[in-house]
Amino acid sequence: MPVPRLVTLLSDFGLSDVYVGVMKGVIAQINPTLTVIDLSHEIPPQNIAAGQFCLMSAYPYFPDGTVHIAVVDPGVGGNRRAVAIEFANAFLVCPDNGLFSGILSHTPVVAAIALTNREYWRTPTPSKTFHGRDIFASVGAHLASGVPFTELGQKIAPETLVPLPISEYSLTDTGILGCIQYVDRFGNLITNIPAHLVDGKNWFVKAAGLSIPGNKTYSNTPDGSAIALLGSHGCVEIAVSKGNAQSQLQIKLGDAVQIVLH
Incomplete structure (x- = not known):
């Protein structure tokens, strides 16, 4: 058997x-x-x-x-x-x-x-x-x-097989353009931008008129502050330390995001 x-x-x-x-x-x-x-x-x-x-x-x-x-x-x-x-x-x-x-x-x-x-x-x-x-x-x-x-x-x-259109990120002269592809139950905003593209570099995220610092962790960010970090899914994520990024930042599924390398 x-x-x-x-x-x-x-x-x-x-x-x-x-x-x-x-x-x-x-x-x-x-x-x-x-x-x-x-x-x-x-x-x-x-x-x-x-x-x-x-x-x-x-x-x-x-x-x-x-x-x-x-x-x-x-x-x-x-x-x-x-x-x-x-x-x-x-x-x-x-x-x-x-x-x-x-x-x-x-x-x-x-x-x-x-x-x-x-x-x-x-x-x-x-x-x-x-x-x-x-x-x-x-x-x-x-x-x-x-x-x-x-x-x-x-x-x-x-x-x-019927494909589902998946938004692709693109490289620019100053960084990377992408979008929010998933929002988890914590309100974390998971982008479609691979984390390896920014790992070890200096960068920040621009989204919904905000500039959000990158290379952060929850432990070194004040409560209620927005951060951008390398998430466990292997993508760049936007979060709020001990908060809900989706509701606090008013960013939703499909919204555009830009990573600026500096």
Whole structure:
């Protein structure tokens, strides 16, 4: 018997309803020995961009063979495909709406499948509103239990996967232009600018008419002061020491930021 793979779950379902628990119940019905780890269920509703960022951020920290089930699915019940993607060291089961774009920007696809084999769905007539239960959780559990990837459905060309546009940073004569790509629960503003571009240099951030000093840590910044630092995601972040940068600075997702090197 194949060794069961680890399973992760990511969604925008929250925890006040039963949706996450039901998905885990479907997984347990198929294989109660699987280990299931919750990445997050607090992705803002229908926010595919936030989901892809969190999935990309978590992906490197799991063992080879992990099956990631991700459901942020505003197009549920429509024409969007349900897919599974094989990478060199993991699998992803999700809607074909760009949730995988962050991972694809760093990791080549080995193979992709449209989930057309209803044998591995929970029911051949899934709900129009809950594919997380009826398709993704079920397929992910079967895959993690040893069902061959190629049995899940029809092979599709990786280049036909629907991309999510991801804003790119750009270099200028004086620094780097980028934007806010994610806001965490602390209100920290995570940019799309890689930290390695400024590490060891003198720099500050300009955003929303503010100049925010860089190369700081929380420990050497007065409470309530804005700082720019090299975050654990590997990107430049804007924060407020013991405060909420999003609300205090009135900077939001997608807003432009500029790093000035000096």
